[in-house]
Amino acid sequence: MTSRSTASTDTTDQQAVEEVVIIGTGFVGLPLAIMLASKGKTVHGIDIDKNVVKAINDGTLNVNEKELNSRLKEDTVQENLVGQTEPTSGDAFVISVPTPLTEPNKSPDMSHVEAAVDSILPYLEEGDLVNVESTIPPLTCGNHIVPQLERAGYDPGDDIQLAHSPERILPGNVFEEIVTNDRIIGGIDRASAERAAKLYEPFLEAEIYYTDLVSAELCKLMENTYRDVNVALANEFALIGDQMDVNPDDIIELANKHPRVDLLRPGIGVGGHCLPVDPWFLNEVDPEHTNLITTARRINDMMPEITAKKIRRAVADHVDPKIIALGAAYKPNNYDQRNSPANEVVEELCLDGYRVTHYDRHIDGMGYDDLQATIASESADVVVQLVPHDETVEELDELDSWLSSNDVDLLQF
Known part of the structure; x- marks a missing residue:
């Protein structure tokens, strides 16, 4: 069952999130890291690319996103954001790594997500939050991430909180969309979802909709599949128009x-x-x-x-x-x-x-x-x-x- 709230509703009793570890500082992870750091949160941006880590720390990251470059150089961001190649302890851990397709069978490659979760296991403590922003197949949290945490001795939903909040941003317009787009947050329980909302509260100007893990996983995929199917319909109409020698x-x-x-x-x-x-x-x-x-x-x-x-x-x-x-x-x-x-x-x-x-x-x-x-x-x-x-x-x-x-x-x- 899905419920609706504003960004500040129902989270007052949840433990604050002051120190965030973000695994993956690419198109999704880095903007989140910058937004949190700009609001005074201590942020650790973890990336396996040493050059990216150095550029984050130097404020010299050369990406084709002007606002990202300028925000990265802000004093508050440089003070609160540190790039690292290895995780560290924190209140919340955000998984923001890609989930590519294997070729030619078009199956999801879960190795990046699984490696990201493995990398944080030594640093998890009771009460920490694991929040997955990566776009993932349905049942990934339940069938992959929960067993990983359990094998490491944690009980998701009890001593460790687990949530999934898929990103909704567009390259070229990242910082407007990360602030103004509604958030869908699925949790292994309501407390986990509400704790995850604490991540976004410092900068979010949109609404948050709480749901369960599978529904959050499906929601992201439905959004993009809806768009893909409608583009395909237009393309097929265009092919019919070409065949009839009319302008589609x-x-x-x-x-x-x-x-x-x-x-x-x-x-x-x-x-x-x-x-x-x-x-x-x-x-x-x-x-x-x-x-x-x-x-x-x-x-x-x-x-x-x-x-x-x-x-x-x-x-x-x-x-x-x-x-x-x-x-x-x-x-x-x-x-x-x-x-x-x-x-x-x-x-x-x-x-x-x-x-x-x-x-x-x-x-x-x-x-x-x-x-x-x-x-x-x-x-x-x-x-x-x-x-x-x-x-x-x-x-x-x-x-x-x-x-x-x-x-x-x-x-x-």
């Missing part, structure tokens, strides 16, 4: 005039850490009832190959065409390349022997000073916009007549 964007716009229809826009595929991964976690635990989910996942997985085929057909009249590809992030106006379909498209073309130069204005080492000059200097035959960054779309709109007059074909996805 126009048809989708017309369909959305219906008061109860809100179709998404088709694209070249789905990237990021969550959407290409999380639906497979559901398939892992219940393959019998995930036919729609896995079909949608396969539709989105095949879109980069379909996009590459469209480009091949478009350049068929050119002899050894020189192609400039614009966009390497997995979504517009972003720098994140994880599971980027744009990169898959370029890889497909390069494997076919096409000459492709790949740029992205938001990614270090892939930028350009002037698009027109870049196209001219490379004597490009074709410019392919794979990711519609706002600035890139504006640039190409301004260059439209120049491209035509110089016999440069433009393909926009």
Whole structure:
């Protein structure tokens, strides 16, 4: 059963959380560490990468997230946040490590989560909280983490508290979302869930919804699977439109005039850490009832190959065409390349022997000073916009007549 509360309700009797150990200081763990440190909490950011640890301690971490870099350098954060390669004792331990897929069978690789839990066992004391932020398959807490704690001599829900609070943040907008997005917290018992709320109380401006561990695990996966399935539907409509030789964007716009229809826009595929991964976690635990989910996942997985085929057909009249590809992030106006379909498209073309130069204005080492000059200097035959960054779309709109007059074909996805 799920219940609702504000960020401060029902937690007054719970033991305060003053010292936090965060295992994994990546896209999720580091923003949490910075937010807690900025509110005066003592935070230990644990990472196996010595260079990351040094950069955290020096305030010199070079990531493509301007606000993260600036907040890391704040005096309060530098005073309260320390990077380490090994865990230490604390009031609360947050597991924030990735759960990737194994290839080619698309099963979750639990080794990072299990190693993270193993690493904190020597430092746990009675009354401590273990809070899992990693996105995990359903039943992970019950079938993996609870037995790990029990084998070490702890009784989760009695002498050790256990909760799961999956993250909800977007690269490029991390610090707004970590503050304003509602939190779902599942606990092995109500006390554990309420104790976990103490972690977020210092900075959270949204509501907290309490539930059990399995429901929290499922909730995160349902959120991302919902989005993935709806993207797949739009992509399949686009394929039908292509077959009928009509513009699918126009048809989708017309369909959305219906008061109860809100179709998404088709694209070249789905990237990021969550959407290409999380639906497979559901398939892992219940393959019998995930036919729609896995079909949608396969539709989105095949879109980069379909996009590459469209480009091949478009350049068929050119002899050894020189192609400039614009966009390497997995979504517009972003720098994140994880599971980027744009990169898959370029890889497909390069494997076919096409000459492709790949740029992205938001990614270090892939930028350009002037698009027109870049196209001219490379004597490009074709410019392919794979990711519609706002600035890139504006640039190409301004260059439209120049491209035509110089016999440069433009393909926009």
